[in-house]
Amino acid sequence: MVSGHAYSKGLRTVKTCVGSEFCRFGTQDSTGLGIKLEKLLWGSWTPAKVKLAVSGCPRNCAEATCKDVGVVCVDSGYQISVAGAAGMDVKETELLCTVATEEEAMEVIAAFVQLYRENSRYLHRIYKWVAKVGLDWCKAQVVADLENRRALADRFELSQSVYRRDPWAEHAQRPADWAPMMDLTREAAE
Numbered sequence: 001m002v003s004g005h006a007y008s009k010g011l012r013t014v015k016t017c018v019g020s021e022f023c024r025f026g027t028q029d030s031t032g033l034g035i036k037l038e039k040l041l042w043g044s045w046t047p048a049k050v051k052l053a054v055s056g057c058p059r060n061c062a063e064a065t066c067k068d069v070g071v072v073c074v075d076s077g078y079q080i081s082v083a084g085a086a087g088m089d090v091k092e093t094e095l096l097c098t099v100a101t102e103e104e105a106m107e108v109i110a111a112f113v114q115l116y117r118e119n120s121r122y123l124h125r126i127y128k129w130v131a132k133v134g135l136d137w138c139k140a141q142v143v144a145d146l147e148n149r150r151a152l153a154d155r156f157e158l159s160q161s162v163y164r165r166d167p168w169a170e171h172a173q174r175p176a177d178w179a180p181m182m183d184l185t186r187e188a189a190e
């Protein structure tokens, strides 16, 4: 796991239950979708931390209904809800939409995260931001307006294509006695 997951203003982790692969109640492969979502969103910076979860059925063992974005798998597909919290404030998520396929779920979630990135301010958590702009406005942007959803998801994908995947790795590989001034001195001498 890349360093920074625990404290970044960005994606933390995507919690999942064991899903249909390992549980008799599972309606969809929640673990597989969780891994795909983590790879999709991994390293993206956001105004505040973003936590996700995917539960394989409404028994909700991954506690998806108190996350910033939660997916609850059902027989007909994927219920995507947003704006939950489970810290200083505790709040249940609100249903954004239900989609039939994993691909749609990933596109809606990428578009929603991009909408949040483009319209919120630093340190404004998703549940506070949605309370301000309104869930109906979010639905209009990423559920009703398919073209806008794709455009948001495309912008998210573009930003993901240009960032450094692990900005801490380079630092960790430096010798123990490395100090920033050493690099500056070397550059000045060259």
Ligand code: SF4
Pocket (backbone or CB within 6 Å): 017, 018, 019, 020, 023, 024, 025, 026, 027, 030, 055, 056, 057, 058, 059, 060, 061, 062
């Ligand atoms: S949420 Fe459903 S599928 Fe996932 S572990 Fe719990 S009972 Fe099984």
